[in-house]
Amino acid sequence: MTYYSMGVAQDQCAQQKALLTEFLETVWSNGDIEASDRFIAPSYTIHNDPGDPWHGQTLTLEAFKDRVHQSRAPFPDQRFDVQEMIAEPGKVAVSWRWGGTFTGDMAGFKADGRKIAMTGLTIYSFTDGKLSGHWQLCDRLGVFQQLSAGG
Amino acid sequence: MTYYSMGVAQDQCAQQKALLTEFLETVWSNGDIEASDRFIAPSYTIHNDPGDPWHGQTLTLEAFKDRVHQSRAPFPDQRFDVQEMIAEPGKVAVSWRWGGTFTGDMAGFKADGRKIAMTGLTIYSFTDGKLSGHWQLCDRLGVFQQLSAGG
Numbered sequence: 499m500t501y502y503s504m505g506v507a508q509d510q511c512a513q514q515k516a517l518l519t520e521f522l523e524t525v526w527s528n529g530d531i532e533a534s535d536r537f538i539a540p541s542y543t544i545h546n547d548p549g550d551p552w553h554g555q556t557l558t559l560e561a562f563k564d565r566v567h568q569s570r571a572p573f574p575d576q577r578f579d580v581q582e583m584i585a586e587p588g589k590v591a592v593s594w595r596w597g598g599t600f601t602g603d604m605a606g607f608k609a610d611g612r613k614i615a616m617t618g619l620t621i622y623s624f625t626d627g628k629l630s631g632h633w634q635l636c637d638r639l640g641v642f643q644q645l646s647a648g649g
Numbered sequence: 650m651t652y653y654s655m656g657v658a659q660d661q662c663a664q665q666k667a668l669l670t671e672f673l674e675t676v677w678s679n680g681d682i683e684a685s686d687r688f689i690a691p692s693y694t695i696h697n698d699p700g701d702p703w704h705g706q707t708l709t710l711e712a713f714k715d716r717v718h719q720s721r722a723p724f725p726d727q728r729f730d731v732q733e734m735i736a737e738p739g740k741v742a743v744s745w746r747w748g749g750t751f752t753g754d755m756a757g758f759k760a761d762g763r764k765i766a767m768t769g770l771t772i773y774s775f776t777d778g779k780l781s782g783h784w785q786l787c788d789r790l791g792v793f794q795q796l797s798a799g800g
Contacts, residue, residue: 504655546744546768548788581784582772584735584742591735591742593697593772593784617697619770619786621733621744633732633744635770637699639790 511585514624518590519580521629527577529570531563538562543623543631549638572609573598591621596636600645607645614644662736665775669741670731672780678728680721682714689713694774694782700789723760724749742772747787751796758796765795 521537524530543556552565570576576598584591597615600607618636622629672688675681694707703716721727727749735742747767754760769787773780 504659508655548768548791582740584737584740584772586735589733589735591770591772617699617786619742619772619784621735621742621770633770635768635786635788637786638788639793640699642790 507587510587511590513627514585514588514590514622515583517624517627518583518592518622518629522578522580522592522594525566526570529574531566531570534559534563534566537629539625539628539630541630545623545631545633547632547634549636550634572600572602572604573614574601575599588624589621590624591619593617593619604645612644614641616641658738661738662741664778665736665739665741665773666734668775668778669734669743669773669780673729673731673743673745676717677721680725682717682721685710685714685717688780690776690779690781692781696782696784698783698785700787701785723751723753723755724765725752726750739775740772741775742770744768744770755796763795765792767792 517537524533525537538559540559541556542559542562544550544552544554547553551568552561555561557565576596579595579597581593581595595615595617597613600612600614601609603609616637617640618634620632620634623631668688675684676688689710691710692707693710693713695701695703695705698704702719703712706712708716727747730746730748732744732746745768747769749765751758751763751765752760767788768791769785771783771785774782
């Protein structure tokens with residue numbers, strides 16, 4: 499890698515982090531799902547995401563929007579707070595804290611207005627400057643424990 | 650950041666990835682716990698690791714070795730297989746697959762010789778060229794489901 503290409507790589511990493519930050523804020527935290535057009539590639543692959551109903555699938559942009567819509571429904575005021583981002587060209591790893599109020603029924607659990615919190619870690623892939631997939635883990639056992647404790 | 654420091658940063662990232670690869674192989678997969686001296690800083694902080702008994706604690710090198718010893722006991726043939734690493738100076742994010750044979754009793758579960766698998770993601774911190782902490786998520790719900798299925 500030459501000095502020139504290292505400078506380009508550095509710019510690319512900064513752009514990736516900025517895009518991902520705006521995506522998490524706009525689409526997931528604020529629920530502006532149609533804005534996914536600006537962030538998501540035509541083909542988006544969920545390489546690993548245990549417990550996510552779309553685990554292992556490759557989604558069109560429309561299917562991606564449907565996934566966000568369904569996933570946000572139990573916790574419509576949810577927020578992702580980025581803890582840290584680490585980037586290389588084509589990839590960003592992000593650690594995050596998530597929280598939301600449980601106001602929409604979910605498989606096996608009746609909405610009860612409690613605040614639920616979770617941590618997670620995701621590696622996002624980029625293709626032509628847009629998000630084209632992820633490899634993710636989140637603390638779903640912790641969420642079930644919180645939901646069960648009050649149920 | 651100058652061109653010079655970018656080159657230095659690139660070397661540092663490569664060294665971090667090499668150290669982490671060797672650490673996972675030597676200490677966690679092969680169980681050479683005393684080799685931790687070469688990889689672990691005098692103070693190691695578990696910033697986030699839901700379900701890990703040492704979550705939130707800062708460990709001495711001896712306490713770190715004790716954690717590896719206790720954690721490996723139920724699955725002594727365990728292996729971590731690195732999927733991907735992403736580095737910046739002072740940090741490496743790593744996605745991994747883990748597997749092991751359940752041959753040592755664990756809280757609530759009797760060892761039955763089954764093969765158990767798990768995925769996870771970790772961000773490791775480096776201080777003076779050694780590992781000084783992590784922020785981690787692993788699919789512990791998936792492990793409990795596998796253990797319960799045969800129980």
